[in-house]
Amino acid sequence: MHDIIVIGGGPAGITAAIYAIRKRMDLLVISKDIGGQTAWSGSIENYTGYQFVTGPELTSKFEEHMRRYNVPLKEGETVAAVKKIDEKIIVTTDKGEYETKALIIASGKKSRELNVPGEKEFKNKGLTYCATCDGPLFAGKDVAIIGGGNSALDAALQLLKIARHIYMINITSRLTGDPVMMEKVERAEAVSVMNNTHVLAVSGDKVVSGIRIKREGKEEDLPVEGIFVEIGLIPNSDFVSDVSRNSLGEIKVDSYNRTNIPGIFAAGDVTDVPEKQIIIAAGEGSKAALTAFRYLSERR
Amino acid sequence: MAKNVKVYSTPTCPYCIRVKQFLKENAVNFKDIDVSSDQDAAQEMIKRSGQMGVPVVDIDGELIVGFDKEKIKKTLGI
Numbered sequence: 001m002h003d004i005i006v007i008g009g010g011p012a013g014i015t016a017a018i019y020a021i022r023k024r025m026d027l028l029v030i031s032k033d034i035g036g037q038t039a040w041s042g043s044i045e046n047y048t049g050y051q052f053v054t055g056p057e058l059t060s061k062f063e064e065h066m067r068r069y070n071v072p073l074k075e076g077e078t079v080a081a082v083k084k085i086d087e088k089i090i091v092t093t094d095k096g097e098y099e100t101k102a103l104i105i106a107s108g109k110k111s112r113e114l115n116v117p118g119e120k121e122f123k124n125k126g127l128t129y130c131a132t133c134d135g136p137l138f139a140g141k142d143v144a145i146i147g148g149g150n151s152a153l154d155a156a157l158q159l160l161k162i163a164r165h166i167y168m169i170n171i172t173s174r175l176t177g178d179p180v181m182m183e184k185v186e187r188a189e190a191v192s193v194m195n196n197t198h199v200l201a202v203s204g205d206k207v208v209s210g211i212r213i214k215r216e217g218k219e220e221d222l223p224v225e226g227i228f229v230e231i232g233l234i235p236n237s238d239f240v241s242d243v244s245r246n247s248l249g250e251i252k253v254d255s256y257n258r259t260n261i262p263g264i265f266a267a268g269d270v271t272d273v274p275e276k277q278i279i280i281a282a283g284e285g286s287k288a289a290l291t292a293f294r295y296l297s298e299r300r
Numbered sequence: 301m302a303k304n305v306k307v308y309s310t311p312t313c314p315y316c317i318r319v320k321q322f323l324k325e326n327a328v329n330f331k332d333i334d335v336s337s338d339q340d341a342a343q344e345m346i347k348r349s350g351q352m353g354v355p356v357v358d359i360d361g362e363l364i365v366g367f368d369k370e371k372i373k374k375t376l377g378i
Contacts, residue, residue, distance in 0.1 A: 033314070033315075033318070034314075034318065035314055039314035040314060042312075054312070055312075055314070056312060056313075056314055056317055059314065060317070075369075076367075076369050076370075124351040124352055124353035124365075125350075125351050125352055126352055128352070128353065130313070132312045132313065132314075133310060133312065133313030133314065133315070133316070133353070133354060134310070134313070134352060134353055134354060135310070135312070135336075136310045136312070136335065136336025136337075136342075137310070137335060137336070137342055137346070137352050137354070139336070139339060139342075162336075206350070207346070207352065226352075
């Protein structure tokens with residue numbers, strides 16, 4: 001049985017892992033990927049110490065730091081269930097079962113889907129949730145970005161250098177987000193912002209060829225070859241059943257990162273912590289690891 | 301005999317970075333094809349894999365979409 005298992009390999013999980021291993025705890029990290037949402041970010045300009053860094057660069061810095069301590073890592077495993085029986089916490093993944101005395105859930109968030117006809121069919125066939133990854137495949141093409149918040153703005157700024165024309169399809173009456181990014185997007189000639197606009201369907205033959213939208217009560221088809229869905233995120237918290245969550249599905253934690261179940265802690269974007277930022281997630285990860293360390297020390 | 305391995309990727313995609321790291325760690329030689337700077341290669345990848353997501357790993361003509369570690373290992377026989 002491990003002292004501690006960390007679920008997640010984003011800023012919260014990696015920081016928790018570094019703190020845990022430095023406290024000489026018997027640790028295991030289980031994660032679907034490394035970097036989480038950070039890995040998918042374009043440019044990051046608000047992580048202290050880096051005036052400018054890309055998501056993949058910051059991720060490799062995080063990973064390098066973690067690997068320095070030879071943290072035992074199960075990468076590419078998806079957690080299916082977590083349950084606590086007496087003093088033992090059992091983590092079941094798609095590949096195995098692990099036992100631990102303490103657990104930190106830092107599983108982050110994932111992209112919200114549109115839930116319109118054609119979305120599943122054309123996923124990776126012109127429709128993507130990652131502008132950072134797949135953006136370059138749309139060089140010189142007309143594309144649509146769905147969303148009006150920071151992630152949509154970030155996608156627009158990345159695609160500005162690549163695509164021919166960008167339609168920003170926003171369900172609300174105006175864009176909301178970082179004013180610096182908003183200004184850049186609104187000033188760009190290659191971007192048409194379409195507010196109060198709903199997406200009805202994605203169409204195409206083998207690959208995407210258009211999107212059906214509705215605005216001012218009228219339906220129309222926009223011919224686009226790429227669709228980038230950036231409509232926010234939902235927490236990866238489905239695998240916990242006994243841990244309390246709020247109405248958004250975020251795991252409720254106190255200021256010590258404790259959940260309602262003793263021995264189970266949570267950190268970062270999967271929790272109800274106010275503000276979802278890389279630097280906050282990292283800080284929360286360290287706090288969770290220190291609380292877990294204290295919890296285990298008291299039990300020895 | 302060493303297999304002929306190609307990776308269609310973009311410099312910014314996290315799973316592309318992971319897949320290349322994985323191949324390097326396992327001492328697998330591969331040809332990295334940057335589809336963001338080579339439009340012909342991008343079209344070739346889309347046509348051959350029937351999809352537009354990166355990475356795509358080509359092992360002796362067999363295509364694996366995404367960073368599917370297990371499938372890559374099996375196909376490479378490592």
